[in-house]
Amino acid sequence: MPHISINGQACTLAEGSSLLQALRDNGCQPPHPCHDDRLKPIGACRLCLVEVEGQARPVPSCATAVTEGMVVHTATARLQSLLHTNLSLLADGYPAKAVHEQAEHPFHQLLVKHEVNAGSNHQSPIFKDDSHPYLGIDMDRCIHCQRCVRICDEVQGQFVWKVWGKGEQTHIAPADGKSLLSSGCVSCGACVDTCPTGAIFDKRSTGPVDQWTKTTCVYCGVGCQMEVGSHDNKVVAIRPTDSPVNHGHLCVKGRYAYDFTHAPDRITHPMLRRGSDWHAVSWEEALSFTASRLQELRNKYEADSLGVLSSARATNEENYLAQKFARVVLGTNNVDCCARVCHQPSAKALKTMLGTGAATNSFSDIEHTSLFMLCGCNPTENHPIVGARIKQAVRAGAGLIVIDPRRTELAACADIHLALRPGTNVLLFNAMAATLLEEGLQDDDYIAMRVDGLAGFSSFITAYAPEQVASQCGVTSGDIRRAARMYALAKPAMCFHGLGMTEHLQGTQGVMSLINLALLTGNLGKRGSGINPLRGQNNVQGSAQMGCEPASLTGAQNLADAKVRASFEQAWGTNLPTSAGLDLPAMLAAASSGKFKAMWVMGYDIAMSMPNASQTLAALAQLELVIVQDLFLNETAKAVGHVFFPAASVFEKDGSFMNADRRVQRVRQVVNSPGEAKPDWQIITELARHMGHEQGFKFDAPQAIWNEIRSVWPAGAGLSYQRLQNESLQWPCPATLDDNHPGTAILHQQGFGAGPKASLACIDYQPTAEVCDDDYPLLLTTGRELYHFNAGTMTYRSPNAVLKPTDTLDISPADARLLGLAQGQSARISSRYGTAVLPVNITDKMQVGQLFCSFHRADLNVNALTSPYCDNLVHAPEYKVTAVKVKGLTAE
Incomplete structure (x- = not known):
């Protein structure tokens, strides 16, 4: 740890500190309009100059590394003169009107602080652009710091901005020389974040902000952290905040697509359908009607004719209550969530083979791997912040294998792109496994310590040599072998996979065959390795983990386990239902045959999102009661709904989400709900009360629900709200005496769920019955x-x-x-x-x-x-x- 002197004050610094960081940590704030901590320093503006004894000239503190014994001065007469001169040069061509009208920009504040006037030589801008719905460009404010160019290159990796011209004609504009809309911009807003002058600005965030509230994004399962600005009970702006997940970056959805909260067609009162028309009613009437109908149908057809679908957009606390309601109030294990249609194959495969149905590693490992293998996922579009981090890691030298039928953005820059025929994942991964063993590329030491079943697997897998299956996969045997070698020889190698792996006839088995590769090469239990599903929705991991599936209770604990069942029965004060529950497809099938009668659907538009829509609608039409709980009158409600409960949006409630790398992250209320809309947890507890189950559903806030969750989920018992307030923790995180368990960033470092070893799985390929022919080619x-x-x-x-x-x-x-x-x-x-x-x-x-x-x-x-x-x-x-x-x- 280096020791230096700043203005006569002795300081001890962390290794690798920049001089600028050292100054800021010790109370000095030199101006630095060309610097952003997310970017490589360039020292262009010359405003953060300091004097270092032994150096002939002042040095830019942002681009100077700290060395032992440095003696630094920040406020000499020479430095003050240089600062005023350099700032005046930047201000000479700057519009004075902008300084007066928008005082919030850092460069404007700098001019005012140092009493430097702008605009003596202001000329018309070389480039303006108003084509983009979110971003405006007014380059008469540009001071050529190049932060927009650099952040687009170094963080997002989109290369939208370019420095054009020379001398007095130098200016910054989109790289295609036309407009932002035509330039390949993905609207992440990073250039707005970093611009110190407003030359690039957020067109909608021009008004006042009363308060900034930190919360978690409601879109994909990455779990980006952000601050939401509110004014007059409206969401008016969103900006990224730093976290291990997003490092001060957001995508277009998380940053800009918040208008749904205040959309004019939000449903803000409970409704009942009478005939073909919906009618607004009071909460008391809606809840009393619903409770009466549920009790009537349960008495007439028994509890297993009823079911609950929870929501991946709801909080952990709300999903927990949903499955508890199904089991305690209705008396059925008929509970499911949208994990069924996307996440469940990954969870099943990972739990079956490794013992835990979740990602093995962290997004933080992206910068520590030697190679990525992306299987059936398109992260730059579907998980953009992870995609941007992968792009930057590949630019820094990591290898990249992309397995996807389409030529995605990352496929275009991959070392190997295996454009396999859809539905042949098992064939391809078996062929890669056959290559590993045939060519002796397996990790024998790891296998000896951590893997069972090699002999039987070796015999089985020979039938899948690349030359035998390549034509069915639609790729060459040579490319399969190259990919297998590359994955085996890179240490460590990290797999990400998505719905292109799971939404198949052999979705679960495809993930299992991918796990085989990780076991054979020793790419588990280590930093920068693992099998990591990219979850599609913000809380799909949490909804399933809270027990919203027929065979599992909270914490993915097996309902059939007698000890698990007994612990929940004791905690809930009631016996749990014994019949096997129905998942969503089974509920629809039972509805078609007349055996299933009522469904409560929360935040999930199944009429639109389930496959074979005509069959889905026909099944839903057979139900005697459909309760829809959502923000809008969705397609399910329009087609078959009988009751509508208006729900609060993510910005209108407290709670927590669980992201794809097992982090539990806080959700915080930003604004009040419109009209009579309520958070899902309140609606559930009130309906439970109307059905005679106030006991067990009497909670005054989400924190109380979370504390009950922790009491029944040992692996999450250490995740208190107090810790989650400031920490980014991953389960397993059990309770400890000193309440400081660090969470678990990497699973399976010492063993697996069932013991020290995991078994290889022999999986035969089974083609789908959905095939092309002359009629459907x-x-x-x-x-x-x-x-x-x-x-x-x-x-x-x-x-x-x-x-x-x-x-x-x-x-x-x-x-x-x-x-x-x-x-x-x-x-x-x-x-x-x-x-x-x-x-x-x-x-x-x-x-x-x-x-x-x-x-x-x-x-x-x-x-x-x-x-x-x-x-x-x-x-x-x-x-x-x-x-x-x-x-x-x-x-x-």
Whole structure:
């Protein structure tokens, strides 16, 4: 630890400190408009100059490393003169009007503080742009700090901004020389964050902010931390804050797509459907009616005719109460959540083979791996902050293997892109495993200590040599072998996977075959390694972990375990139901056959998001009671709802979420709910009271619910609200006497759930029954894209709808020519199950014979196309493989 002197004061500093950081830590605040702690220092503005004894000239503190024995001076006459001169040069061409009208910008405050006048030589700007819905550009305020250029390059990795011209014509503008909209900008807002002058500005955050509240993003499962600005009980701005997850960065959804909170079509009063019309009623009438109908149906058809679907957008506390309500109040294990259609195959595979159904490593490991293997995921679009971190790690030298049918952004910069045929994941990973063993690339030491079943697996896997299966996979045997070698030889190697792995007939088994590779190469239990599913929704990990699935209780504890059951019965003061519960697909099947009668659906638009939409709607129509709890009158409510409970949004309640790398993170109320909307936890407790179960549901705040969760979940017992207030903790985090367990960043360092060793799994390939033929010759895959989220409920109520107005049918140029399709033309897509009409997008990202579309617009009804086939172990739908035909439509 170096020792230096600052203005005569002795200081001891951390190793690797910059001089600027040392000055700030010791009470000095030199101006530094060209510096951002997220960026490499360049010392361009010369305003943070200090004198160091022994140095002939002043040095920029931002770009100077601390060395032992430094003697530093910050306030000499020479430095004051230099500061005034350099600041005056920057101000000479700067608009004085901006300084007076927007005093909040750091550069403006600097001018005022040092009494430097702006504008003596102000000229018209070289570049202005008003094309973007969120970002405005007014380069007459540019001081050439290049922070926008550098943050786009070094943090987001998009390379949108460029320095143009020379001398007096030097200016910053989009790299394509046109507009921000045409430049490849992904609207993350990082350039706005870093700009010290307002040359790049947030067009909507121009008014006052009364308060900034730290909370957690409501979109994907990355769990970005942010501060939400409010004014007059309205959300008016969002900015990133630093955390181990997002390092002061946000994506377009998290930063800008918050308009849903104050959308004019928010439902703010309870409603009952009478005939074909909805009518606003009081909470008392809505709750009394619902309680009476549930009791009536339970008495008539028994408890297992009823079910509850909780929400990945709800908090941990609310999901916990949802499953407790199902089991204690209704008396059934019929409870599920949207993890069923995305997360469950990963959880099942990881728990079966390793003992814990969650990511093995942390996002913090991204900067510590030698190689990424991305399997069926597109993080730069679906998990943009993780995607940006991966891009930067690859730029810094990490290897990259991308396994995806499409040429995604990361596939374009990969060392190897295996563009496999959808549905052949098991074949491909078995072929990679066969290569490892055939070529002696396995980690024998790790296998000897940590792995069982090698002999039997070795015999089994020989049938899957790359040369035997490559043609079925749609890739070359040579590329399979190259990928296997690269993964085995890089130490450590980190796998991320997504819904392209799980939403298949063999979704669970595909993840298991991926785990085989990690076991064979020793890429588990170490920093920078592991098997890490990228969760799609903000709290899909938490909803399942809280027990919102038929066979598990809170903490993913097995309901069939007698000790687990007994502990919950003691905590809840009642016997738990003994019949096996139904998951969501089973509920719908039972509804179709008349055996299932009522469903309470919280924050989950199943009519739009479940596959084979016509079959789903037909099943829902058989129900005698459908209770919808949401912000808006969604497609489920419109089609089949009987009761509507208006829920609070994420900005209107307290609680916690659980992100994809097992962090429990606080959610904090920013504004009040509109009208009579209430947080989900309050609605659940009030309905429980109306059904005679006030005891066990009497909570005054989410913290009290969380404390009950901790009491029944030993692995989370150390995660108190007090600690979560300032710490980013990952479970397992058991209680300790001194309440300081650090959490668990890396799982399986010493052993696995069932013991010191994990067993390899021999998994035979099973092709899906959904195949192309002469009638349906093209293969359609569905998924998400950057600007929208799931059912579009939130993002299509924001200007993101300007950035991406519609879902499109992505098709290769060759297929477009064959079918006579033009860019933007409407086309009818037909499958064996239904039809949809989408505009055509011709792109070289698609392989011949394959199509892709997202599913975010309700009116386009893409899930009318998808099949009834599902994962053969956990029933996750096979969204990724649908045989279709396409016909272009002519304009009327």
